[in-house]
Amino acid sequence: MSKKLTFFIVIIIALVLMSGCFPTIQEEKTENPPPQQNNDEENTEDINEEIKEDPIKKQIEKMTIDEKIGLLVIVGLDGYAIDDDSKSLIEEYYVGGFILFGRNVKNTNSLLQLINSLKSTNKNNKIPLFISIDEEGGRVSRVPKEFMKVPTNRKIGQINNKELSFEIGNVIGEKIRALGFNLNFAPVMDIDSNPLNPVIGDRSFGSDERIVSQLGIETMKGLQNSGVIPVVKHFPGHGDTFLDSHISLPTVDKDLNSLQQFELIPFKEAIDNNADAVMIAHILYSRIDSENPATLSKTIITEVLRNQMNFEGVVITDDMTMGAIIENYDIGDAAVKSVNAGSDIILVCHGYDNAIKVIKDLKSAVEGGIISIEKIDESLYRILQLKHKYDLKDEVIDSIDVWKINSQIEKILNEIQ
Incomplete structure (x- = not known):
């Protein structure tokens, strides 16, 4: 037998053997059919997802309109002790918190x-109170005189040390949390760009937007680390004004592009670093709104x-009782307009009658269809989400x-020196 013939016979035998060992493609499909998609299981999963309820939404659904409206308002009070108005x-009005x-x-x-006393009085309500304060450091300090003061933001900006800013934010938070506060209207993210500004000055970290951003964010993180909610302010920037909004309404003649290149930078950086809350300023930006x-302004709050x-x-x-608002608007109308513009919480620092008017006018606006209940529920969701995040409790x-x-x-003072 020739070598070529022998080779071909070996090849033929090998092919025959292989065909016996492996099924054809058709046989493979028959013997090993792919698993059929279980539509019943998939439908069940979809139903289960729908059944799972968001606990915050469930909480909102159980609230009365009065409870909902009250939680949109933080109020001030007079004196050293709780009084009948505060109670x-x-x-009766289920306010969301107090500022002292x-x-x-x-x-x-x-x-x-x-x-x-405030927390104990709120015990019968389902939602714990915001107990808030303006504790910026420097000249804006509301805590008792027994406590040592921390330096001004301007001084911190001159030192320009991120670790120091974090430490100061943390110790401010530790101080006010020990007193029972859980929300602080700080840090100031305004850039001190106008030497004639009557209200910001040394409350700002400086005139350099990068320094204001870095140090403001570290102070914010320090407050968060202490368990206190920081509120960055005053959006979109109060640094370039000639008037004090406590007295009258300042006007700034800058367009949005100019703000984006300067004033908005610290706020954008804070947002990108998980800012929890933002305070809106009483300033008229005439080229934007x-x-x-x-x-x-819906343009500034919602769109920007x-x-x-x-x-x-x-x-x-x-504060809606500042001159910029009450000298130019009815406070109730202003509150309604602010909520429709995108605000979640209305701050009323002075006057029981002012607080009651805001609450009643907000309720009337909802009942009259001027403010949608969906808008109220959206704000409530953010508020309750924040209170849950920081595990707020009305504990004495x-x-x-x-x-x-x-x-x-x-x-910290020794470190600075």
Whole structure:
């Protein structure tokens, strides 16, 4: 037999053997059919997803209209102790929180007792209170005089140390949290670009937008680290004004592009670093919205802050009893307009009657279809989400170790020197 013939016979035998060992493609399909998609299982999963309820949405669904409206308002009070007006605001109007000032502070024990009284009075309500304060450091400090002061933001900006800014934010947070506060209207993210500005000045970290951004963010993170909610302010920037919005309505003649290149930079950086809340300023930006100050401007709050800058947190107005508002608007109308513009919380720092008017006018606007209930529920969702995030509780605090807090502040002061 020739070698070629032998080779071909071997090849033929090998092919025959292989065909016996492996099924054809058709046989493979027959013997090993792919698993059929179980439509029943898929439908069940979809139904289960629908059944799973968001606990915050479920909480909102159970609220009355009065409870919903009250939670959109943070109010001030007079004196060193809780009074009938404050009790009414909690028990009848379900306010979302309080802001305390120097007028409420006699000493540490008195302040602690006041805050404990507010929380105890709110015990029958389902949602814990925001207990808020303006504690920026420097000249804007509301805490009792027993506490040592931290430097101004301007001084911190001159040192320009990120770790120091974090430490100061953290110790401010530790100090006010020990007193029972859970929300701080700080840090100031305004750029001190106008030497004639009567209201910002040394409250700002400086005139350089990069320094303001970096140090403001670190202070914000320090507050968050301490368990206190920071509210960055005053969006979209109060640094280049000639008037004090506490007295009258300032006007800034800048377009949006100019703001984006300067004033908005610190706020954008803060948002990108998980800012929880933003305070809106009472300033008229005439080239962006010629009719409405930022607090009442849908263009500035919804289109710029929400849509363009992607802020998903809580929007809080500056005090609606400031001259910029009450000298030019009815406070109730202004509150309604602000909510429709995109604000979540209306801040009413002075006057029981002012607080009641805001609450009643908001309710009337919802009942009259001027504000949609969907808008109210959206704001409530953000507010409750924030309270859940920081695990707020109306727990009373028995005592405070002032010496411990002062030791932390003294250490920071020594580092600066």
